[in-house]
Amino acid sequence: MRAVDIIRAKRDGGVLTPEQIAWMVAGASDGSVPAYQLSAWLMAVWLRDMTPEETAALTEAMVRSGVRVDLSSVPGVKVDKHSTGGVGDKTSLVIAPVVAACGVPVPMMSGRGLGHTGGTLDKLESIRGFRTRLTLDEFRAQVADLGCALIGQTDEVAPADRTLYALRDVTATVESLPLICASILSKKIAEGIDALVLDVKTGSGAFMTREEDARALADALVGLAERSGLKVAALLTQMDEPLGRTIGNALEVRECVDVLRGAGPADLVELCVELSALMIRLGRPGTTMDEGRAAALEAIASGAGLQAFRRIVERQGGDVGMIDDTATLPRAPVREVFTAPRAGYVARLDAGLLGRAAVVLGAGRARAEDAVDPAVGFELAAVSGDRVEAGDPIVVVHARSSADVAGVRPMLAEAVTLADTAPARRPLILDRLGLAREM
Numbered sequence: 001m002r003a004v005d006i007i008r009a010k011r012d013g014g015v016l017t018p019e020q021i022a023w024m025v026a027g028a029s030d031g032s033v034p035a036y037q038l039s040a041w042l043m044a045v046w047l048r049d050m051t052p053e054e055t056a057a058l059t060e061a062m063v064r065s066g067v068r069v070d071l072s073s074v075p076g077v078k079v080d081k082h083s084t085g086g087v088g089d090k091t092s093l094v095i096a097p098v099v100a101a102c103g104v105p106v107p108m109m110s111g112r113g114l115g116h117t118g119g120t121l122d123k124l125e126s127i128r129g130f131r132t133r134l135t136l137d138e139f140r141a142q143v144a145d146l147g148c149a150l151i152g153q154t155d156e157v158a159p160a161d162r163t164l165y166a167l168r169d170v171t172a173t174v175e176s177l178p179l180i181c182a183s184i185l186s187k188k189i190a191e192g193i194d195a196l197v198l199d200v201k202t203g204s205g206a207f208m209t210r211e212e213d214a215r216a217l218a219d220a221l222v223g224l225a226e227r228s229g230l231k232v233a234a235l236l237t238q239m240d241e242p243l244g245r246t247i248g249n250a251l252e253v254r255e256c257v258d259v260l261r262g263a264g265p266a267d268l269v270e271l272c273v274e275l276s277a278l279m280i281r282l283g284r285p286g287t288t289m290d291e292g293r294a295a296a297l298e299a300i301a302s303g304a305g306l307q308a309f310r311r312i313v314e315r316q317g318g319d320v321g322m323i324d325d326t327a328t329l330p331r332a333p334v335r336e337v338f339t340a341p342r343a344g345y346v347a348r349l350d351a352g353l354l355g356r357a358a359v360v361l362g363a364g365r366a367r368a369e370d371a372v373d374p375a376v377g378f379e380l381a382a383v384s385g386d387r388v389e390a391g392d393p394i395v396v397v398h399a400r401s402s403a404d405v406a407g408v409r410p411m412l413a414e415a416v417t418l419a420d421t422a423p424a425r426r427p428l429i430l431d432r433l434g435l436a437r438e439m
């Protein structure tokens with residue numbers, strides 16, 4: 001085969017064979033197809049799209065570019081969760097231990113934050129010593145022993161995705177449904193799971209801001225996951241406003257520990273319980289959604305979820321003292337308050353703007369190689385629907401310096417909308433797809 005023929009076929013709107021797709025993907029992972037031809041091919045895919053069959057072949061080829069973790073020695077249905085990312089989206093740290101405490105194994109491979117959306121690995125690394133890079137043998141052993149491991153993608157998992165994603169990033173070819181779906185699902189399939197719960201977010205703080213785009217992504221992900229033999233349930237959820245009351249790595253770990261102690265904010269608890277229930281439902285066939293919700297709530301109320309989280313932190317080298325006393329998590333030297341300029345109701349806290357302001361403080365990264373500061377971020381003293389008087393705190397800024405706070409004040413002023421009447425409450429869960437529709 002020749003790369004130029006495959007590029008031309010796609011450029012002209014043709015449908016590629018699984019063999020052609022597998023050949024290009026193999027060329028991406030072994031370096032035999034140069035970056036300029038891979039880039040041209042990616043652009044042809046972006047412009048001409050792929051059929052569901054082509055997308056399935058691409059996913060399969062990307063899985064086969066590396067190892068597929070064999071978790072057959074771990075009894076039970078292995079279930080993971082993937083979120084398309086949002087601001088203050090910290091559910092993984094709660095649901096992984098909660099679901100594991102309910103007896104469903106959770107082998108979770110997560111990513112880092114990029115742009116205004118946070119990443120699970122950055123949050124975990126705000127716990128001193130926490131190792132997110134385990135070998136696959138360590139990963140397998142921990143899932144067998146504790147029912148859960150929380151790690152980053154290893155070099156062996158879907159290496160073709162790393163090459164292709166890096167090229168997409170610099171060739172304006174990220175926003176393509178088949179490329180996004182194959183990228184996300186190849187990594188999930190390769191980690192050895194049987195079932196997957198998807199949280200597809202929409203709104204200003206999401207990857208897909210428009211609901212129809214997020215819905216199309218959710219439909220495509222569900223269709224592809226089903227084709228690939230995974231049991232899949234998905235939620236379409238609102239990300240116009242941050243989830244919970246914290247944005248920033250250590251602040252978010254603290255909030256997750258609060259949830260595991262039974263004291264988290266209502267929206268975060270609601271989503272964690274719903275996602276956990278879906279995972280439990282997939283992992284324990286015959287369980288109803290109500291039983292799944294009850295099991296998740298019981299794991300929180302009994303402390304079993306918190307104990308599971310402590311064991312995971314300990315096993316991965318993290319300082320459990322920081323979980324027992326969250327005041328010892330990294331703390332920023334400066335705390336200043338953004339107050340209400342007038343009396344009214346908080347009508348909107350723009351998640352996208354707050355996420356970008358958090359990146360400016362150092363909580364996130366603008367480029368993949370940037371370092372993050374675990375201590376900085378925002379605490380929301382008031383959220384949508386709250387009544388505030390002039391001068392009341394709305395956002396507590398945790399920063400490295402007063403100059404940094406001054407730098408984000410204009411963004412906060414734009415992110416916060418006050419109104420004379422209370423806003424209508426928008427539901428957090430907008431729709432249910434895949435098996436979630438029937439549950």
Ligand code: URA
Nearest residue numbers: 174179180181183184
């Ligand atoms: N996340 C991924 O892992 N891949 C994409 O292409 C987009 C989001």
